Amino acid sequence: QVRVVESGGGLVQPGGDLRLSCAVSGDIAALYQMAWYRQVPGTQRELVASITDRGRTNYANSVKDRFTISRDSNKNMLFLQMYSLRPEDSAVYYCNVALNYGLVPSLETSYLYWGQGTQVTVAS
Numbered sequence: 001q002v003r004v005v006e007s008g009g010g011l012v013q014p015g016g017d018l019r020l021s022c023a024v025s026g027d028i029a030a031l032y033q034m035a036w037y038r039q040v041p042g043t044q045r046e047l048v049a050s051i052t053d054r055g056r057t058n059y060a061n062s063v064k065d066r067f068t069i070s071r072d073s074n075k076n077m078l079f080l081q082m083y084s085l086r087p088e089d090s091a092v093y094y095c096n097v098a099l100n101y102g103l104v105p106s107l108e109t110s111y112l113y114w115g116q117g118t119q120v121t122v123a124s
Contacts, residue, residue, distance in 0.1 A: 009118030022095030038091035
């Protein structure tokens with residue numbers, strides 16, 4: 001069983017920085033990608049950034065050049081370094097692990113594992 005636990009959220013002032021961490025345990029040999037999503041109550045969960053098993057990254061336009069996703073494969077850790085935070089970045093941030101056992105893997109056919117989320121609040 002794969003377990004996903006986020007940490008590092010909190011209250012930060014506009015323009016500040018924050019680093020989120022995600023610890024993953026269990027067998028992730030079939031890793032397709034890891035990602036950070038965020039959700040504001042009443043809205044749809046949105047992709048913030050993702051990193052494939054080969055290290056290819058993808059970012060939402062709203063966070064490009066401000067956020068950096070990285071992964072420590074040896075420790076099964078995922079990170080999201082957030083710079084120049086804005087009030088609109090406030091949300092619950094979720095770590096996601098996608099595993100795929102197919103010959104032609106895709107996110108749509110992957111098994112998804114989620115953490116419980118960590119709150120990020122950007123306010124004065």
